[in-house]
Amino acid sequence: MASVMIDPGHGPGNPNRGPTGYREYEGMWTLSNFLKEALERSGIRAYLTRAENEDPPLPARGRAAAGHNVFLSQHSNAAPEEFAGQLGGTEVYYSVRQPENRTFAADLSYQVARTLGIQNNGAKTRASASNPSRDYYAVMRAAVDVGCPHVLFSEIAYHDNPAEEALLLDDNMLRAAAEAQAEVISRFLGVSYVPPPG
Numbered sequence: 001m002a003s004v005m006i007d008p009g010h011g012p013g014n015p016n017r018g019p020t021g022y023r024e025y026e027g028m029w030t031l032s033n034f035l036k037e038a039l040e041r042s043g044i045r046a047y048l049t050r051a052e053n054e055d056p057p058l059p060a061r062g063r064a065a066a067g068h069n070v071f072l073s074q075h076s077n078a079a080p081e082e083f084a085g086q087l088g089g090t091e092v093y094y095s096v097r098q099p100e101n102r103t104f105a106a107d108l109s110y111q112v113a114r115t116l117g118i119q120n121n122g123a124k125t126r127a128s129a130s131n132p133s134r135d136y137y138a139v140m141r142a143a144v145d146v147g148c149p150h151v152l153f154s155e156i157a158y159h160d161n162p163a164e165e166a167l168l169l170d171d172n173m174l175r176a177a178a179e180a181q182a183e184v185i186s187r188f189l190g191v192s193y194v195p196p197p198g
């Protein structure tokens with residue numbers, strides 16, 4: 001049976017937050033649990049890299065990808081200081097070592113952006129400055145190193161942008177974004193997505 005390791009980004013104590021109270025580690029915990037529920041409903045095994053009150057080191061989170069078909073690290077974004085609050089949209093990173101995942105990343109980004117009604121920034125890679133054949137994100141490097149074939153890193157919206165922070169503070173929007181992710185992942189794994197009842 002197909003299986004997915006979901007990484008709810010950060011953990012208690014992390015300072016990443018929006019202007020009116022959103023905290024990234026809380027939003028990503030909620031989003032990740034909605035995604036887990038949606039995948040399991042569709043017959044896919046799904047797991048989380050952390051418990052609600054944990055903040056494991058990045059390499060440990062990545063290593064949890066071992067033996068799973070897909071690893072998805074869940075984040076919300078923030079602009080560089082000079083552009084604070086002025087950027088927006090969804091983007092999904094795929095590994096520089098897994099170029100075949102570009103379309104998967106592009107589908108995930110497009111469907112989440114469409115669901116949230118925000119800009120689609122699309123599929124991206126980000127290489128390490130010191131070693132361009134490796135990923136910038138430590139959690140992705142670790143997940144690739146343990147042999148997970150589909151390693152993705154999602155930034156669903158910008159939490160420093162007030163309009164997008166409002167979406168991230170709305171559990172109904174997080175649920176809709178998670179269902180969009182589940183639909184794309186299910187299709188990619190060849191499994192029929194089962195929508196929520198009602």
Ligand SMILES: [Zn+2]
Nearest residue numbers: 009024075076
């Ligand atoms: Zn983050």
